[in-house]
Amino acid sequence: MKQKAFEQDSGLRLHGGYRIAVVRSLEDVGPCLTDWEALARSAGEPNVFYSPWALLPALEHLAGDKRFALLFVIRPGGPDAADRPVLDGFFPLLEPAGCALLPLKVARMFRHRYCFSVAPLVREGREPAVMRAFLRWLQAHRRQYPLLLLRDAPADGPLAAALRSALADEGRHFHEGARRSRALIEPGDDVEDYLGRALSGKRRKEYRRLGRRLAELGELRLRVLQPRGEDLGAWLSAFVALEAKGWKGxxxxxxxxxxxxxxxxxxxxxxxxxxxxxxxxxLSLDGRPLAMLCDFLAPPGAFAFKVAFDEDYARYSPGALLELECIRLLHEQKAQGIRWMDSCAAPEHGLSNSLWLERKPLCTFLLSSGSLLADCWVELYPYGKRLKGCWRRYQARLPDWLPSWSRTAGG
Structure with missing residues (x-):
């Protein structure tokens, strides 16, 4: 860790034995890239979307005019020159903005339309200490960051446990929202056994029939991007064109x-x-892509990023056929250290829920940074949500013939 690069930041403080540096511009990130990359590989809860190679392009191209703060949680080195500082945590925050239910400004973990996890990067085994340091930093900056919203954060695992423990130890007020879950796959020892548990015999037979029907139309071919020697640009262009051809386009x-x-x-x-x-x-027919998918690997996990299929062939379910091949490949990659894959799909996604047996639990945390006003609003937040729900149900019962202004005002 190049300590000098962080010492130029006025946000550098000692919190529970940790130093926390704040970077607010892409130009200042350079000195920490190597340690950031190493942390992404050592995180107890992998999150490929917060790796530097994935987050920095998002900040450049997708953040727009939103302001961000990149928090680097650094364990100071010892007196020995060889005992250098270690980066143990990384929290990318969106600077506070207004919230419909809250008069106070709310900071959030950075998220964009293609980011499907807000789990901060924390070195495995250091979760409790890093979470305590982060909460103490929030308290020290409670005027600027009165509230923090973690939407769809992991509900289970070492990060969630460390967060709950740190909140209790620091006496912080927080609200934990209702849980929901999305599809996850944990490959077993035998792919046919897995598919047998996921699908009925009738559905598996139907997918085999659809595959045969497609093969009757021409040369049906499955291709996997090879680690080297491929024209990556051609793959990416084909994917973009296929996705734009359908309803998303x-x-x-x-x-x-x-x-x-x-x-x-x-x-x-x-x-x-x-x-x-x-x-x-x-999956192609006579060289024409029928379905394509793109995933990111972060051993021991993987993240499903995007999938596209040719809607002209929708009756043959090419997307589902390719997903089945993906499941088979995941079982093969188990020997390479891939133990699970996050679908990154909406909880109600039908295809993922029908093919992937396991589930990843998610929940939303609203944290107070420690000010009296923020504590009060965290306590009142659940009641505000209920009131908003009641208002929406009331509006839904209003007659359709009422003018829109009457429905907005409740008649």
Missing amino acids: QSRSALGCRAACRRYFEEVATAAYARGQLRMLE
Whole structure:
């Protein structure tokens, strides 16, 4: 760790034995890249979206005019010159903004449309100490960061346990929202056994029939992006074109519809490929892509990033057929250290929920940084949510013939 680069920041303080440095511009990140990369590989809860090669392009292309603060939690070195400082934690924050239910400004973990985890990077085994240091930093900056919202954070695991323990030890007020879950896969010893538990015999037979029907139309081929010697640009262009061809293109939500989104995707995929952390699959018919998927690897985990399929062939379910091949490949990669894969899908996603047996529990935390006003609003927050829910149900019962202003005002 290059300590001099951090000592230039006025946010450097000692918190529970840790020094916390704050970086607010991309130009100042350079000196910490090596240690940040090492931390991403050593995190107890892997989060590929907070690795520097994935987060920095997002800050450059997707953050817009939003202000951010990158918190580096540093364990100081000892008197021995060889005992150098160690980066144990990384928390990327969006600077506080207003919230509909709260009069106080709320800071959030940085998240964009293609970021599916807000788990901070914390070195395995250091979770309790890092979480305590982070909470003490928030308290020291409680005027600037009165509240912190962690939306869809991991509900279980060492990070969540350390956060709850640190909140109790520091006597902080917080609200933990209702849990929900999304699909997760933990490959077993036998892929056919896994698919047999996930799908009924009738559905497996139907997928085999659809595969045969497709093969009757031409040469059906499965390709896997190889670690080297591939034309990555061709793979990425094909994926962007396939996604834009469907409903995402029509709704202007596809990667290719916004120049900034496409640049982000190309930079992140290129960086992941260079590190051996990109996996892409393609199901093609006579050389024409029918379905493609793109995943990021972060051993012992993996994250499903994007999937696209040709809607002209929707009756053959090419997306589902490719997902089945993905499950088979995951079982093969178990020997390479991939023990689980996060679907990154919405909790109600039908296909993922039907093919992936396991679930990742998520919840939302609202934390007070320690000020009296923030403590009060955290205590009142659940009642505000209930009141908002009641108001929405009341509006839903209003007759459709009422003018829109009446429905907004409650009649």
